[in-house]
Amino acid sequence: MSVEIGLVMGSNSDWEVMQHAARQLKTYGVAFEARVVSAHRTPDLLYEYAETAEARGLQAIIAGAGGAAHLPGMLAAKTTIPVLGVPVPSKYLAGEDSLLSIVQMPKGVPVATFAIGEAGAANAALFAIAMLANHNPELRRRLLEFRETQKNTVLAMTLPEVDPL
Ligand SMILES: Nc1c(C(=O)O)ncn1[C@@H]1O[C@H](COP(=O)(O)O)[C@@H](O)[C@H]1O
Numbered sequence: 001m002s003v004e005i006g007l008v009m010g011s012n013s014d015w016e017v018m019q020h021a022a023r024q025l026k027t028y029g030v031a032f033e034a035r036v037v038s039a040h041r042t043p044d045l046l047y048e049y050a051e052t053a054e055a056r057g058l059q060a061i062i063a064g065a066g067g068a069a070h071l072p073g074m075l076a077a078k079t080t081i082p083v084l085g086v087p088v089p090s091k092y093l094a095g096e097d098s099l100l101s102i103v104q105m106p107k108g109v110p111v112a113t114f115a116i117g118e119a120g121a122a123n124a125a126l127f128a129i130a131m132l133a134n135h136n137p138e139l140r141r142r143l144l145e146f147r148e149t150q151k152n153t154v155l156a157m158t159l160p161e162v163d164p165l
Pocket residue numbers: 009010011012013014037038039040041064065066067068069070071072088
């Protein structure tokens with residue numbers, strides 16, 4: 001199966017968070033490639049990655065980065081393939097810097113921005129899967145199945161009794 005989703009991150013230190021995207025994609029059997037690409041440290045590679053993405057058949061790029069997280073925005077600047085940005089928690093500012101760097105794009109260069117951390121990484125993958133599911137009934141069926149399981153998990157939740165004061 002040809003690769004459909006690009007999963008890129010600014011450093012291998014982002015993997016602990018970004019693996020949650022990889023695991024979702026793998027669960028749904030979506031072919032993806034995981035790469036380290038940095039706008040700051042490997043700008044030429046970033047250009048090459050973005051410029052070849054369409055020809056290589058990528059349907060979306062999930063890009064995670066922390067701190068001055070320019071990777072998603074620079075990818076979006078160089079390709080019209082949808083870019084889904086994941087703010088990776090940073091050491092000193094807990095990922096608020098990453099979030100603001102990714103979400104505050106200038107008009108005309110969109111990046112779909114997700115939550116900070118592993119929920120954002122997992123949701124970016126689920127969003128990419130939902131995009132693919134528009135043309136893939138089996139993926140649509142599996143997404144609905146997942147939502148049903150998730151709903152039943154919540155409905156089965158119980159809360160502890162409390163003692164009176
Ligand atoms: N934000 C970016 C970019 C970029 O946006 O191009 N390249 C690396 N980084 C981020 O720097 C952080 C620290 O990286 P190191 O752990 O390698 O020092 C990572 O969260 C990475 O995403």
